[in-house]
Amino acid sequence: MLIQIRGLHRVYQVGSEQVHALNGVDLDIDSNEYLAVMGPSGSGKSTLMNLIGCLDTPTQGSYTLKGQEIGKLSDNELARIRNQEIGFVFQTFNLLPRADALHNVELPLIYAGLKHEDRRRRAREAIELVGLTDRIKHKPNELSGGQRQRVAIARALVNRPSIILADEPTGNLDTHTGEEIMAAFGDIWKAGNTVILVTHEADIARHARRVVRMRDGKIESDTRQPGHGAGTGSP
Amino acid sequence: MNLRESMGIALSALRANKLRSFLTLLGTIIGVGSVIFVLSVVEGLNRYVSEKILSAGSNVFWVDKFGEAMNEEAFEDALKRPDITLDDVDAIRLGMRHAAAVVAGGQATAPVRRGSKVARNVSINGRSAGYDVVEDLTIERGRHLTDLDDRRRRPACVLGPEVVDEVFPGTDPVGQQLRVGNRTFEVVGVTKAKGKIMGVTQDRFVTVPIHSFEKYWRSRFSYAIYIKSRDQATLPLAVQEARNLMRARRHLAPGRPDNFGITTADTWMEIYRKITGGLFALTIGVAAISLIVGGIVIMNIMLVSVTERTREIGVRKAMGARRRDILLQFLAEATTLSLSGGLTGVVVGVGSALLVSVVTRLPAAVSIPSLVMGVSMAAVVGIFFGSYPAWRASRLDPVEALRYE
Numbered sequence: 070m071l072i073q074i075r076g077l078h079r080v081y082q083v084g085s086e087q088v089h090a091l092n093g094v095d096l097d098i099d100s101n102e103y104l105a106v107m108g109p110s111g112s113g114k115s116t117l118m119n120l121i122g123c124l125d126t127p128t129q130g131s132y133t134l135k136g137q138e139i140g141k142l143s144d145n146e147l148a149r150i151r152n153q154e155i156g157f158v159f160q161t162f163n164l165l166p167r168a169d170a171l172h173n174v175e176l177p178l179i180y181a182g183l184k185h186e187d188r189r190r191r192a193r194e195a196i197e198l199v200g201l202t203d204r205i206k207h208k209p210n211e212l213s214g215g216q217r218q219r220v221a222i223a224r225a226l227v228n229r230p231s232i233i234l235a236d237e238p239t240g241n242l243d244t245h246t247g248e249e250i251m252a253a254f255g256d257i258w259k260a261g262n263t264v265i266l267v268t269h270e271a272d273i274a275r276h277a278r279r280v281v282r283m284r285d286g287k288i289e290s291d292t293r294q295p296g297h298g299a300g301t302g303s304p
Numbered sequence: 305m306n307l308r309e310s311m312g313i314a315l316s317a318l319r320a321n322k323l324r325s326f327l328t329l330l331g332t333i334i335g336v337g338s339v340i341f342v343l344s345v346v347e348g349l350n351r352y353v354s355e356k357i358l359s360a361g362s363n364v365f366w367v368d369k370f371g372e373a374m375n376e377e378a379f380e381d382a383l384k385r386p387d388i389t390l391d392d393v394d395a396i397r398l399g400m401r402h403a404a405a406v407v408a409g410g411q412a413t414a415p416v417r418r419g420s421k422v423a424r425n426v427s428i429n430g431r432s433a434g435y436d437v438v439e440d441l442t443i444e445r446g447r448h449l450t451d452l453d454d455r456r457r458r459p460a461c462v463l464g465p466e467v468v469d470e471v472f473p474g475t476d477p478v479g480q481q482l483r484v485g486n487r488t489f490e491v492v493g494v495t496k497a498k499g500k501i502m503g504v505t506q507d508r509f510v511t512v513p514i515h516s517f518e519k520y521w522r523s524r525f526s527y528a529i530y531i532k533s534r535d536q537a538t539l540p541l542a543v544q545e546a547r548n549l550m551r552a553r554r555h556l557a558p559g560r561p562d563n564f565g566i567t568t569a570d571t572w573m574e575i576y577r578k579i580t581g582g583l584f585a586l587t588i589g590v591a592a593i594s595l596i597v598g599g600i601v602i603m604n605i606m607l608v609s610v611t612e613r614t615r616e617i618g619v620r621k622a623m624g625a626r627r628r629d630i631l632l633q634f635l636a637e638a639t640t641l642s643l644s645g646g647l648t649g650v651v652v653g654v655g656s657a658l659l660v661s662v663v664t665r666l667p668a669a670v671s672i673p674s675l676v677m678g679v680s681m682a683a684v685v686g687i688f689f690g691s692y693p694a695w696r697a698s699r700l701d702p703v704e705a706l707r708y709e
Contacts, residue, residue, distance in 0.1 A: 124622060124702045145626050152624020163619045163706070167316065179309075180624035224623070 071231060071263060072098035072121065077130035079116050079286075090116040092286035093130070098265070100231070103258040105266040105274035108283035115236070117283070118267045122157060122234050123150045135231060152180050156225030160237035162217040164209040170196060170220045171205045177228040195223040199253065215246035222253060226262075233257060236267045251276045310636035317609075317637075318644055325644075328605050331598020332645030332685060333652055335591045336678040340653025342587040343674035345660065346580045348667035353576055363539050364438055364569065366409070367396070367546055368528040371565015372575065385563040387526030390518065392553065393432070396529055399549040402542035405434035407530040408514045412521040414485035416471055416510055423470040427509040428484060430517020430527075438530040441511075446478035446493030453492075454513035461489040465497045466507040484510050487520050543568065595681060598645065599689035606638050606693035617697055618705025631698040638690020639683055646682020650675055 079091040091113045098104060108114045119125040120132060123139055126147075132139045134154060142150065156177075157163075164173045174192040183191070196205055199219040209217055218238060225233050235254065239247030255276060258264045266277055274280050275294070282289045318325040370382045390408055397406040410430035416423045433451040435441070441448075444465065453460045461484065468477050477491040489512060498506035512520075514527075533542035543566060550564050610617070617630055625633075654670050661668035 119703050122622070124706070145628075148621065148624050148626040151622060155622075157622045159619075159706070163615065163622075165616060165619070167313065176620070177623045180620075180626070180629060228624075 070097055071100040071102075071135060072096070073131075073133045074121075075131045077117075077120065077132060078128045079113075079120060079125070080128045089286050091120070091127070094286070094288055096281065096288065096291075098263065100263055101258070101261055103254075103264045103266075103276075103278040105268060105277035105280045106283060107268060107271070107274050107280055108289075109269060112283040113286040114267050114269075114283050116286075118234060118236055118265070121232070121265065122155050123147045148180070152177055152228065154231040156228065156230040156233045158218070158221050158225050158233065158235035158238045160240040162209070162214075162221045162241070164217060164220060164224075166209055169206050169208050170201060170212070170223075173209070173220055174224045174227050176224060181228055191227055192223075195227040196220070198226065199223045213246075214242050215249060218242065218246075218250050219253065222250075222257070226257065231263060233262055233264045234267075235264065237269070238266065239268075239270075239273055247273070307632070307636050310633045311640045314637040314640035315644070318641065328601055329598065329641065329645030329648065331594045331596075331601055332642050332682055333598075333649040335594030335598055335685075336646045336649025336682050337652035337656070338587055338594065339591045339681065340650055340670075340674055340678045341657050341660075342584060343677075344654065344657035344668045344670045345666065346584060347671050347674070348657075348661065348669040349580060351669055352667045353573070363404075363533045363536055364530060365533075365539070365543055365546075365566060366528050366530045367550060367564055367566050369526040369564060371562075371567055372571050382565070386554065388529065388564065390514065390527060392550070393527060393529050395553055396531070396546060396549050400531065400542065400545055402533055402538045402545050403531050404534050405437045405530075405532045407434045407438045408432040409435070409528040409530050410514065410517045410521065411528075412485075412517070414521075416467055417483040418471045418480070421471045421473070423467050423508075425508075426467055426484075428517065428521060429509050429511045430514045430521065431511050432514040435511065435530070438532050441498075442496040444494045444496045445476065446491070448493055449511060449513055454515050457515055457519070458513065459487065459489045459516060460492045460513065462493040462495060462511045463491055464495055464507040464509040464511075466505055467510060468494050484512065485520065487516075489516075539568070591681075595685050599642070599685040602638055602641055602645075602686065603689040603693060605641070606634060606690055607696070609637070610634065610693050610697040613697075614700060614705045614708040617700050618702050618708065621700070621702035622706060627698040630700075631694045634694035634697045635687060635690050638694065639686035642682045642686030642690075643679065646679045646685075649682065650678050653678065 074094055074096040077091050077094040078089065081088045081090055094113075094117060106114045106117060116125070120127055120139075123134070123142075126140050126142075130140075134150065137150075139147070139150070165176070168176075171189070171192050174195050175188045178188040178191060193202075193205070196202055199222050201216060201219050201223070204212060204216060204220075209220070212220065225235075233254070238254070239250055242250060251273060254264055254266070264277075266273065268274050277294070279291070279293045281291050367388065369385050369388055370379065393406065393408040397403075400406055408431070412428040412430075413425055414428050416426045429435075431449065432454060433449065436443070436448045443462075446462070449460055449462055452458075461482075463477060471477070471482060472480065477494060479491065481488050481490050483489075489510070495507075500506065529546070531542060531546055533539040547562065547566060551562065554563060556563065620630060654675075657668040657670060660666060
């Protein structure tokens with residue numbers, strides 16, 4: 070089991086009020102799953118994503134990633150997990166504006182402490198994988214939205230993480246480009262990666278093998294979808 | 305690498321907005337620049353002074369009524385002391401065993417005249433024989449004054465070259481007569497030019513035998529006794545000897561203070577050092593204020609930068625940056641900023657020191673340690689004032705930072 074979540078709570082203090090963003094979530098995710106978390110805004114899906122991505126720690130409950138209890142980790146250990154195990158793809162791409170594509174993709178490798186030549190080589194490979202070899206020296210503002218998201222995907226993949234975590238990855242793209250990006254995620258999944266999508270769009274969620282619907286900080290339904298062909302990795 | 309990246313970010317931000325960068329770094333530039341400037345000028349003065357004052361008369365000291373009366377009170381006390389007479393000088397000369405020369409000196413100012421040619425404000429130096437050794441004077445033409453000139457009360461004099469230029473332009477003054485005050489003297493010699501020390505000419509004087517001086521100018525004040533020791537090693541002995549002789553002559557009981565002053569070249573150097581030390585302290589004050597202000601401006605800019613780049617910090621954290629990585633990144637940026645200011649300050653400081661030395665002929669010496677100091681001061685400012693913004697950046701919560709618009 071890659072991810073095991075038991076009785077997860079996340080409570081925010083907003084002024085004098087306590088907001089229960091997550092209200093007891095249980096969820097297991099296997100390696101090489103393709104999972105979409107759906108729900109209206111305020112359902113707690115972003116909070117769940119932040120917790121899975123180790124950007125945040127739970128108020129109560131347990132989250133183990135590859136057998137490691139995340140709630141007990143220090144700041145530095147969380148940073149290491151984010152670096153080694155998680156590849157983030159954001160709605161707004163979140164590329165460094167002054168850095169070119171290659172440098173953006175290199176970023177996780179810098180924090181992984183790789184040597185310059187190794188970083189260059191692996192960043193080039195990742196960019197090749199998303200088909201942007203000819204844009205390697207371009208800065209984000211010289212790239213289209215779809216190209217920017219591809220750079221972001223290359224960045225997410227470059228350190229070979231256990232989970233690709235994508236938060237509304239097509240939210241800032243037109244339908245056609247969005248479909249291309251979703252095809253890219255399909256390929257990534259087929260290559261053996263675990264992909265977790267967070268979205269409120271059913272059209273996007275249908276690309277996934279499994280859909281988890283959330284409401285009011287709880288899992289409302291958890292369905293597996295047939296069809297679309299299977300991944301190459303574990304069942 | 306991360307460091308190089310951070311420096312690159314700081315430098316490109318500097319380049320992107322030159323006027324803002326200049327204003328940001330102005331405090332640092334002024335702080336470092338003024339320190340380099342003053343250090344260079346003071347260093348130059350030091351070399352100059354030790355060359356001119358110390359080399360010429362390093363074995364020379366003098367006994368006079370006032371000594372080193374640095375304030376009004378000390379001066380008024382000194383006024384009550386007995387005058388030093390020519391008899392005192394003779395007694396010292398007879399008593400000194402460590403002296404190469406003991407010379408009586410009296411000083412007045414008078415115009416010097418020949419026909420229609422007049423030189424005003426000329427120093428009239430009454431001197432006994434041996435003054436050439438003590439004053440390090442070399443003769444250019446003619447001869448020096450001798451003991452015989454003095455004993456015979458000859459109206460002879462030796463001129464400094466500046467007086468010659470004004471009163472005897474184009475002619476050889478040796479053997480000619482001239483009016484010093486309202487007395488007639490015969491020129492027996494002209495000295496070699498010594499030039500200026502600290503902008504004061506050393507060549508505008510008429511030296512006359514001490515007894516003629518006493519007769520015609522009747523020194524209002526007491527005489528000075530110039531003493532040259534045999535060598536550098538015997539200087540302290542000679543100073544002590546002269547002091548003992550004076551005290552014995554004046555029947556000063558042990559424990560009572562001297563009622564005369566002894567001044568050595570070291571005393572002068574000390575006074576000089578006090579002055580430059582004051583100047584230096586003042587500069588350090590100005591520099592410290594500029595650097596603090598400069599540092600605060602840098603801190604402010606860095607805080608703005610941290611806020612502007614909150615999202616970037618969030619992204620970096622999501623990619624695995626630890627607090628330490630973020631802290632170092634922003635520290636490196638702040639230090640790059642302040643170092644740019646420091647290097648500019650070095651250029652400004654060295655430039656203005658050289659400019660001043662060209663315009664005023666004051667010597668300026670740029671020393672490597674002062675440059676190193678200036679640059680390190682800038683680095684310290686960057687690290688110190690960059691710490692807080694960098695700390696703030698490192699403490700940002702990644703979720704909040706990623707959500708920041």
